[in-house]
Amino acid sequence: xxxxxxxxxxxxxxxxxxxxxxxxxxxxxxxxxxxxxxxxxxxxxxxxxxxxxxxxxxxxxxxxxxxxxxxxxxxxxxxxxxxxxxxxxxxxxxxxxxxxxxxxxxxxxxxxxxxxxxxxxxxxxxxxxxxxxxxxxxxxxxxxxxxxxxxxxxxxxxxxxxxxxxxxxxxxxxxxxxxxxxxxxxxxxxxxxxxxxxxxxxxxxxxxxxxxxxxxxxxxxxxxxxxxxxxxxxxxxxxxxxxxxxx
Numbered sequence: 001x002x003x004x005x006x007x008x009x010x011x012x013x014x015x016x017x018x019x020x021x022x023x024x025x026x027x028x029x030x031x032x033x034x035x036x037x038x039x040x041x042x043x044x045x046x047x048x049x050x051x052x053x054x055x056x057x058x059x060x061x062x063x064x065x066x067x068x069x070x071x072x073x074x075x076x077x078x079x080x081x082x083x084x085x086x087x088x089x090x091x092x093x094x095x096x097x098x099x100x101x102x103x104x105x106x107x108x109x110x111x112x113x114x115x116x117x118x119x120x121x122x123x124x125x126x127x128x129x130x131x132x133x134x135x136x137x138x139x140x141x142x143x144x145x146x147x148x149x150x151x152x153x154x155x156x157x158x159x160x161x162x163x164x165x166x167x168x169x170x171x172x173x174x175x176x177x178x179x180x181x182x183x184x185x186x187x188x189x190x191x192x193x194x195x196x197x198x199x200x201x202x203x204x205x206x207x208x209x210x211x212x213x214x215x216x217x218x219x220x221x222x223x224x225x226x227x228x229x230x231x232x233x234x235x236x237x238x239x240x241x242x243x244x245x246x247x
Contacts, residue, residue, distance in 0.1 A: 004030040005069040005123065007166065008057050009135035012049025012074070013143040015221060019043065022146025023053040024139035026166065027060065034162045035060070036138075036154040040146035049143060050074040051106040058113035068122045073129035073136055075175050077110075082124060085111055125173035128228065130236045134164040137239075176228070194233055198223040198240055205233075205247045 007028040014021035021044035025037040037056055041049070054070055054077060061068070072078065085107060088094070093101045101107065114122055127136050145152040155162060194205050195212035199222050206212040209226070216222035223240060227233035234244050 005067040006030065006061065006064065007135075007169075008054075008061075008068055008070045009127075009139045009166075010050075010053035010057055010070060010072045010074075010077075011129075011136065011139035011143045012046060012051070012053050013140065013147045014044055014046040014049055015147050015223075016216070016218065017224075018045045019220075020147050020149065021045070021049040022143040022148075023049045023056065024142025024146070025053055025057045025060070026135050026139055027057060028159060028162075028166050029064070030066065032159040033157070034159050034166065035156050036142060038142040038146050038152065038154055040149065047074075047076055048103055048106060049147075050077050051103055051110055053139070053143070055106065055110050055113060058110070058117070062113070062116065067120070068117065069125060070122060071125045071127050071133075071135060071169065071173065073127055073140075075126060078124045078126055078175055080107060081110060081114060125169075126175045127170060127173060128232065130225065130239045131232065132235070133170065134168050135166050138164055192226045193229050194227045196223075196225050196227055196233065196236055198242075203237060203240065203242045203246050 009026040010024070012021065012023045020040065020042055022040040023038060027035045027037070037060060039052075039056065050072070054072065057070070087096070088101045088107070093104050095101055127133050129136060129140065142152055142154070159166070192209070194207065195209055197204050197206065197212050197215050199215055199219050204215065206215070212224050216224045225236045227236055237243060237246070
């Protein structure tokens with residue numbers, strides 16, 4: 001077995017949340033091969049697509065031996081599969097407040113695939129979205145293309161011909177700290193600097209998720225993202241074709 005892991009990037013997106021969604025995956029194997037995967041759903045949520053991406057990656061790799069290093073910008077996925085799922089199972093798939101755990105079927109599917117890799121077979125890594133990390137940017141592009149019902153050309157071939165520096169990855173891939181009580185709900189949100197939205201081509205900054213949600217809910221083509229810092233906010237806006245001065 002190679003000492004180098006199979007590197008996997010995953011991402012999901014939904015337009016409207018719920019609304020049309022998509023997921024994207026990049027798989028780079030130690031033998032120098034890159035495979036891009038992607039797909040979509042007509043009516044879904046961002047979290048469902050974030051879960052679907054690693055599920056599809058693991059399904060694709062079921063017959064491929066080796067350790068995996070999975071990179072995602074979803075703390076929901078990482079914390080859920082590494083920590084929360086054990087408590088959910090003990091409580092009969094209930095949250096600490098007694099409500100049903102959302103997306104149970106997807107969590108069970110992901111858990112089964114993770115267990116199939118064996119103990120220590122997967123390392124989960126967090127990468128911040130919209131900060132120029134090539135692999136993360138590309139899976140975001142794939143996911144959003146499928147959410148918009150566009151079918152991007154997916155690469156399948158040698159690493160030497162792949163146009164992105166897929167191994168350009170930050171040294172620190174630890175999960176951001178959570179606000180108090182977030183894990184008990186199973187939703188886990190890191191403290192936000194701001195929330196951003198774009199509706200009908202106009203960007204806007206919001207202090208709370210509730211404000212942002214009210215603006216984008218049910219609006220076709222709306223975009224929204226949580227920013228963790230001023231630099232993160234500026235990077236998100238650049239990715240959407242705007243500047244901070246446009247807010």
